[in-house]
Amino acid sequence: MDILAHGLWAGLGVRWLARRRPVTRPQAVAAVTLSVLPDLAHLTPLLVWAVFGDGSARILLDYAVALPGDEPAMPFWVGEAAHHLHCIPHSALIAGAATLLLWPWRRRVGLALAGWWLHIVIDVFTHSADFYPVPVFYPITQQGFDGLAWNTPWFMALNYLAIALAAWRLRRRSGAPSRSG
Numbered sequence: 001m002d003i004l005a006h007g008l009w010a011g012l013g014v015r016w017l018a019r020r021r022p023v024t025r026p027q028a029v030a031a032v033t034l035s036v037l038p039d040l041a042h043l044t045p046l047l048v049w050a051v052f053g054d055g056s057a058r059i060l061l062d063y064a065v066a067l068p069g070d071e072p073a074m075p076f077w078v079g080e081a082a083h084h085l086h087c088i089p090h091s092a093l094i095a096g097a098a099t100l101l102l103w104p105w106r107r108r109v110g111l112a113l114a115g116w117w118l119h120i121v122i123d124v125f126t127h128s129a130d131f132y133p134v135p136v137f138y139p140i141t142q143q144g145f146d147g148l149a150w151n152t153p154w155f156m157a158l159n160y161l162a163i164a165l166a167a168w169r170l171r172r173r174s175g176a177p178s179r180s181g
């Protein structure tokens with residue numbers, strides 16, 4: 001899914017949860033941040049290349065919005081680093097290992113991890129075999145599921161409509177007086 005929609009869904013999820021149990025601001029910020037970070041991490045090598053090498057902001061932008069096969073040419077190390085920095089945060093195996101490691105601190109980092117997991121789960125189904133399939137079992141395999149590409153126009157329209165609807169419902173509910181007494 002696109003990065004804006006990832007952030008919006010995570011933000012809505014946090015708001016929904018905050019009505020049921022206490023959520024601190026740092027927890028909320030961490031959850032939304034981790035829900036968009038998997039799509040930002042792989043831009044770092046291009047940023048490094050732009051600052052310290054022959055890359056540029058233009059190439060970085062072209063890469064960020066490229067369709068499969070249309071990515072700009074880049075040095076081998078930039079391409080490899082970007083590839084693996086995309087795979088790592090999109091892997092359920094790696095997120096699973098991180099979750100296990102951080103389990104003793106789940107009260108503190110659980111929501112942030114949930115933001116990360118939300119990104120992976122959404123992406124698995126919103127990428128297709130020919131549109132950057134999500135390497136959900138990296139590093140064992142870089143194969144992904146053949147889902148529905150999120151850039152399909154009707155899906156994007158429906159997705160943002162659903163986001164608007166969910167936001168409207170949440171806002172309406174939080175504005176309504178409590179009937180539970």
Ligand SMILES: [Zn+2]
Nearest residue numbers: 001038039123
């Ligand atoms: Zn992603």
